[in-house]
Amino acid sequence: MPETASLQKRKTGRKRRRAGFDTAFGRAMLQVVAVVAFFAVWEIGVRAGWISAFLVGSPSGIFSVGYKMILSGELVSDTWYTLFEAILGFIIGTIAGSLLGLALWYSVFVARLVEPFIVAINSVPKIALAPIVVLWFGTGLVSKVALSVSLTAIVALIAAYQAAKDADVDLQSLLISMGADKHQVFFKAVVPSTLPSIIATFRINVGFGLVGAVVGEFISSQRGLGHLIYTASSFYDLNTVWVGLFTLMVMGFVLYYVIDMIERVSLPWKQSSTTHQVQV
Amino acid sequence: MQQPPVQLSVRNFQKSFHGKAGEVRVLDDLSFAINERDFVSIIGPSGCGKTTIFNIIAGLLEPDSGAMHYRGEEIESLRGRVGYMMQKDLLFPWRTVLGNVLLGLETRGVDRAEAEARAREYLKGFGLSGFENAYPKTLSGGMRQRVALIRTLIMDPDILLLDEPFSALDYQTRLYLEGVLKDAVETYHKTVILVTHDIDEAVALSKRVIVLSGRPARVKIVHDIEIGATSPIAARGDARFSGYFHSLCAELDIQTEKTA
Structure with a gap:
C-alpha cells in the first residue's frame, strides 16, 4: 500500500520539524533576539566607526531624541495628528468605497457602464494627486484626509464589487425559491x-x-x-527621522492587530479555519 | 386503489439553452402530473435536465413554452411555495443552525419570537436541540443536511423539490436520512418530487418513479411502486424490491446505449 506508507512518512516528518523552537515562546525569543542583535550591530558599527552616524543615526541617539520628544509632548501631538488623519481617511474611504461597490451589485447595467472608469481611476497612482489635493483642500487636515480617502476608497470599492459578484449563486437561488425579493437576497446573501x-x-x-x-x-x-520626518531629514537630523519612522511602524503594527480583533469579532463563523495550515 | 387528485401538472415544457456550441435543447415536450401527497422520483441519465425542471417549477427559470397548473389553476411558478433542497446543503456559513432554520420565515416576515419558538420545536423533533448556536462548519454532513431539511419543512411548502439531497453523503447516513425524510413527509403530509440518480433510493422511497430519456428529456415511462413499506430499509427487504430495481435499470440501460 504505497499511499498509507507515504502518509505515515509525512506525519513523522511533520512531527520532527515542529520540534525545538517552533512554539509560541520559542518564536517570541527568536524574534526578540533578532531585534536586539540588529540594534546592537548598528550601535557597535557606529561607535567603532564602520558606518557613519551622520548618514544612519544611531540607536542610542534615536533613544535620547525620542525620550526628549516624548517629554516635550511634541511626539505625542504629532502622532495623534497623523493617526487621526489616517483613521479618518481610512474610515471614510473604506465605508464609501464598500457601499459603492456593493451598490453596483444592484444594477448589472450600471456596473458594466462604470467598470472601465473604475479601472481607469484605479490605474492612476493616487499619490500623484497629492499636489492637486493640497491645492483644492488647503494645507490643513482636510487635504490629508482627502488623500487617504482617494487611496482607500478605490481599493474597498473594487474588493466589495468583486466579492458581491462572486457571492454564491446557489444561496441566492435558494432565497429566491423561498420567495425572497432582491433586497432580501442582497441583505441576507450578498452582503454577509x-x-x-x-x-x-x-x-x-x-x-x-x-x-x-x-x-x-x-x-x-x-x-x-x-x-x-520631512523637516528633520532636510536638516540631516537622522535620529529624529528614525523616531518618526519607528513611531509610524508602531502605529501600523497596532492598527494591524486592531483590525485582526475586528475580524475575529465580526466573523465568528470564520474562526479556527485560519489557524490550520497544510504542512508541505 | 383510488387515484388521488392531481396537485401539480406540467404540460409540454420546452427549454433550450444557448451555449458556445449553439443551442442545446434540454427539455422537449415534457409533461407529467404529481398527485396530492405523492412521492415521485425522477430518474434519468445525468445531464438530461432534471435540475432544469426543478428550476422552472421553483421560478428560477422560465420555460420557452409549456404550462403549469396547480390544483387546476394555471400558475407561472411555485416561487415562495416550494421547499427546494439541493445536493449541497447550502447552509449559510455565517448563520448559526437556528439562523439557518429561520431563513425562510424571515423572508416571509414571520414574527421573530414565534418563528424562533417554531424553529426550536423542529430542531428538537429532529434531534438537533443543543446545536442551535453552532455554525454549520462544525457539523457533520448528515447533520448539515438535516438542518437543510428542517429549513425546508418549517416553511410548510406545498411541494418539496429534492435535488439529489443525499448523494454527497455516505451510505449509512443516507439510509438514516431517507428514514428521517420518509417520516417527516408522513408527519407533515407533504408532496415530494425527488430527483436522484440512485435507483435503489428511488424504489425505496417513492410511490411512483418517472424515467426520463436522455437529452432532450422526455418522460419515457412511469412506474408505480407498490411496496408501501413503513421505512426505506424495510422497503429494501421487500420481495418486489429487486423486481422494480431491475426493470428500472433496464429502462436506463437501453437509453444509455441509444445516446452513447
Missing part, C-alpha cells in the same frame, strides 16, 4: 458573503490611510509625523 473580503481590505487600507496622511504632510503641513 462579501464581509470577509471587505474586512480583508481593512488591512491593506489601514496602511494606505497612513500613506495618504504622511504624503499629505510631506507636501505641506505644520504638524504630524510626516512633517516631522
Whole structure:
C-alpha cells in the first residue's frame, strides 16, 4: 500500500520539524533576539566607526531624541495628528468605497457602464494627486484626509464589487425559491458573503490611510509625523527621522492587530479555519 | 386503489439553452402530473435536465413554452411555495443552525419570537436541540443536511423539490436520512418530487418513479411502486424490491446505449 506508507512518512516528518523552537515562546525569543542583535550591530558599527552616524543615526541617539520628544509632548501631538488623519481617511474611504461597490451589485447595467472608469481611476497612482489635493483642500487636515480617502476608497470599492459578484449563486437561488425579493437576497446573501473580503481590505487600507496622511504632510503641513520626518531629514537630523519612522511602524503594527480583533469579532463563523495550515 | 387528485401538472415544457456550441435543447415536450401527497422520483441519465425542471417549477427559470397548473389553476411558478433542497446543503456559513432554520420565515416576515419558538420545536423533533448556536462548519454532513431539511419543512411548502439531497453523503447516513425524510413527509403530509440518480433510493422511497430519456428529456415511462413499506430499509427487504430495481435499470440501460 504505497499511499498509507507515504502518509505515515509525512506525519513523522511533520512531527520532527515542529520540534525545538517552533512554539509560541520559542518564536517570541527568536524574534526578540533578532531585534536586539540588529540594534546592537548598528550601535557597535557606529561607535567603532564602520558606518557613519551622520548618514544612519544611531540607536542610542534615536533613544535620547525620542525620550526628549516624548517629554516635550511634541511626539505625542504629532502622532495623534497623523493617526487621526489616517483613521479618518481610512474610515471614510473604506465605508464609501464598500457601499459603492456593493451598490453596483444592484444594477448589472450600471456596473458594466462604470467598470472601465473604475479601472481607469484605479490605474492612476493616487499619490500623484497629492499636489492637486493640497491645492483644492488647503494645507490643513482636510487635504490629508482627502488623500487617504482617494487611496482607500478605490481599493474597498473594487474588493466589495468583486466579492458581491462572486457571492454564491446557489444561496441566492435558494432565497429566491423561498420567495425572497432582491433586497432580501442582497441583505441576507450578498452582503454577509462579501464581509470577509471587505474586512480583508481593512488591512491593506489601514496602511494606505497612513500613506495618504504622511504624503499629505510631506507636501505641506505644520504638524504630524510626516512633517516631522520631512523637516528633520532636510536638516540631516537622522535620529529624529528614525523616531518618526519607528513611531509610524508602531502605529501600523497596532492598527494591524486592531483590525485582526475586528475580524475575529465580526466573523465568528470564520474562526479556527485560519489557524490550520497544510504542512508541505 | 383510488387515484388521488392531481396537485401539480406540467404540460409540454420546452427549454433550450444557448451555449458556445449553439443551442442545446434540454427539455422537449415534457409533461407529467404529481398527485396530492405523492412521492415521485425522477430518474434519468445525468445531464438530461432534471435540475432544469426543478428550476422552472421553483421560478428560477422560465420555460420557452409549456404550462403549469396547480390544483387546476394555471400558475407561472411555485416561487415562495416550494421547499427546494439541493445536493449541497447550502447552509449559510455565517448563520448559526437556528439562523439557518429561520431563513425562510424571515423572508416571509414571520414574527421573530414565534418563528424562533417554531424553529426550536423542529430542531428538537429532529434531534438537533443543543446545536442551535453552532455554525454549520462544525457539523457533520448528515447533520448539515438535516438542518437543510428542517429549513425546508418549517416553511410548510406545498411541494418539496429534492435535488439529489443525499448523494454527497455516505451510505449509512443516507439510509438514516431517507428514514428521517420518509417520516417527516408522513408527519407533515407533504408532496415530494425527488430527483436522484440512485435507483435503489428511488424504489425505496417513492410511490411512483418517472424515467426520463436522455437529452432532450422526455418522460419515457412511469412506474408505480407498490411496496408501501413503513421505512426505506424495510422497503429494501421487500420481495418486489429487486423486481422494480431491475426493470428500472433496464429502462436506463437501453437509453444509455441509444445516446452513447
